[in-house]
Amino acid sequence: MGMTMTQKILAAHAGLAKVEAGQLIEADLDLVLGNDITSPVAIHEMEKMTVDTVFHKDKIALVMDHFIPNKDIKSAEHCKCVREFACKHEITNYFDVGEMGIEHALLPEKGLTVAGDVIIGADSHTCTYGALGAFSTGVGSTDMAAGMATGKAWFKVPSAIKFNLIGKPSKWVSGKDVILHIIGKIGVDGALYRSMEFTGDGVKNLTMDDRFTIANMAIEAGGKNGIFPVDELAEAYMKEHSQRPYKVYEADEDAVYDEEYTIDLSKLEPTVAFPHLPENTKTISQMTEDIVIDQAVIGSCTNGRIDDLRIAAGILKGRKVKKGVRCIVIPATQSVYLQAMEEGLLKIFIEAGAVVSTPTCGPCLGGYMGILAEGERCISTTNRNFVGRMGHVKSEVYLASPAVAAASAITGKISTPEEVG
Numbered sequence: 001m002g003m004t005m006t007q008k009i010l011a012a013h014a015g016l017a018k019v020e021a022g023q024l025i026e027a028d029l030d031l032v033l034g035n036d037i038t039s040p041v042a043i044h045e046m047e048k049m050t051v052d053t054v055f056h057k058d059k060i061a062l063v064m065d066h067f068i069p070n071k072d073i074k075s076a077e078h079c080k081c082v083r084e085f086a087c088k089h090e091i092t093n094y095f096d097v098g099e100m101g102i103e104h105a106l107l108p109e110k111g112l113t114v115a116g117d118v119i120i121g122a123d124s125h126t127c128t129y130g131a132l133g134a135f136s137t138g139v140g141s142t143d144m145a146a147g148m149a150t151g152k153a154w155f156k157v158p159s160a161i162k163f164n165l166i167g168k169p170s171k172w173v174s175g176k177d178v179i180l181h182i183i184g185k186i187g188v189d190g191a192l193y194r195s196m197e198f199t200g201d202g203v204k205n206l207t208m209d210d211r212f213t214i215a216n217m218a219i220e221a222g223g224k225n226g227i228f229p230v231d232e233l234a235e236a237y238m239k240e241h242s243q244r245p246y247k248v249y250e251a252d253e254d255a256v257y258d259e260e261y262t263i264d265l266s267k268l269e270p271t272v273a274f275p276h277l278p279e280n281t282k283t284i285s286q287m288t289e290d291i292v293i294d295q296a297v298i299g300s301c302t303n304g305r306i307d308d309l310r311i312a313a314g315i316l317k318g319r320k321v322k323k324g325v326r327c328i329v330i331p332a333t334q335s336v337y338l339q340a341m342e343e344g345l346l347k348i349f350i351e352a353g354a355v356v357s358t359p360t361c362g363p364c365l366g367g368y369m370g371i372l373a374e375g376e377r378c379i380s381t382t383n384r385n386f387v388g389r390m391g392h393v394k395s396e397v398y399l400a401s402p403a404v405a406a407a408s409a410i411t412g413k414i415s416t417p418e419e420v421g
Helices: 005-013 039-047 073-088 103-109 124-132 141-150 175-186 201-205 208-221 232-241 306-316 334-342 345-352 402-411
Strands: 024-028 031-035 060-063 093-095 118-121 135-138 152-156 159-166 194-199 225-227 259-264 271-273 281-283 295-298 326-329 377-380 396-399
Touching: 005 024, 005 118, 005 135, 005 194, 005 225, 031 039, 031 103, 031 141, 039 073, 039 141, 060 073, 060 103, 073 093, 103 124, 103 208, 103 232, 103 334, 118 124, 118 141, 124 135, 124 208, 124 225, 124 232, 135 225, 141 152, 159 175, 159 201, 175 208, 175 259, 175 271, 175 281, 194 208, 208 225, 208 232, 208 306, 295 306, 295 402, 306 326, 306 334, 306 345, 306 402, 326 345, 334 345, 377 402
Parallel strands: 031 060, 031 118, 060 093, 118 135, 159 194, 159 259, 194 225, 295 326, 295 377, 377 396
Antiparallel strands: 024 152, 271 281, 271 396
């Protein structure tokens, strides 16, 4: 009985020839990630341990991204805690104001995540790096503390679901629509503690930004991780961004999967997740009434990359955000921000009546830069739409692609680009 991609990576990092689903292992870590919300808890836990320092100053990444620049005294204290820890232990990859970006866009961009890695992060969307053929997963702050101290983590080897992607997406269908379709199909617990392994001829028709988006939202289906095969596009990305060696793992032909799904990308439509769960999806053609919005957010670790901003700018160019709608654009990293500026995208956004923020998670988790009041609705390219996620418990968040979010900002209701004329 063969192993999946994920199982092969875990076996190698545990020093074992073979692992099976359900087996408990201790694996070596290539990277431990924390942010300004989760790191202080891990730091305080690590202080209780009988260790003098971290296991490897180059293999820890601390990214200040959720409430940064400091939105209040509490967030300032959190950042001060992390900053002092990073200084004390000479953490190489500490990213603060001026250098930081949204962690799950920043780390691949900085070349800190590559194929074959085992990565844990005290943030649930750490599964993003599976787009590069790494095993990456979110953990609690206590596990992060143990990881920083020892360079190891315990895992229960996950079983897997295979998603065979075929066909080519139509013009306005992106990775966001693919993953929303999948979550709508299997539910928010459909992949509970299982590896979501994406394969098939259709993968070549997905950009790296599409793949990052899909892997990012594996957790929204309950997945332990999401992972893509390492093809020429992934290798080109790693060679452009990283100096680190990488290792390609491929699933055995006789690997065992709990379930298999075939997704024809050519048949997918722009898809929206209605409140209050990512599984509550409808295609645009299934919507029978107008959903009027108050706010549109384009950004986040899911959809704040340069491809996302280009798509949104292409729709907003020469048009205006509808009066009464707040459109907030948040580039995911400083590099994306700079590239968007050089390409003239920021000018397009501002002339359309949108605002452009420094990189931050901000409104995604109801932090700042776009909190919703009672009764307000937001179309957002973020990854969660739980009750109260972006503000008041009686507000609503609709998840969609950058194309749909930009078009909706223009019309004032959830719309496709075709509807803006």
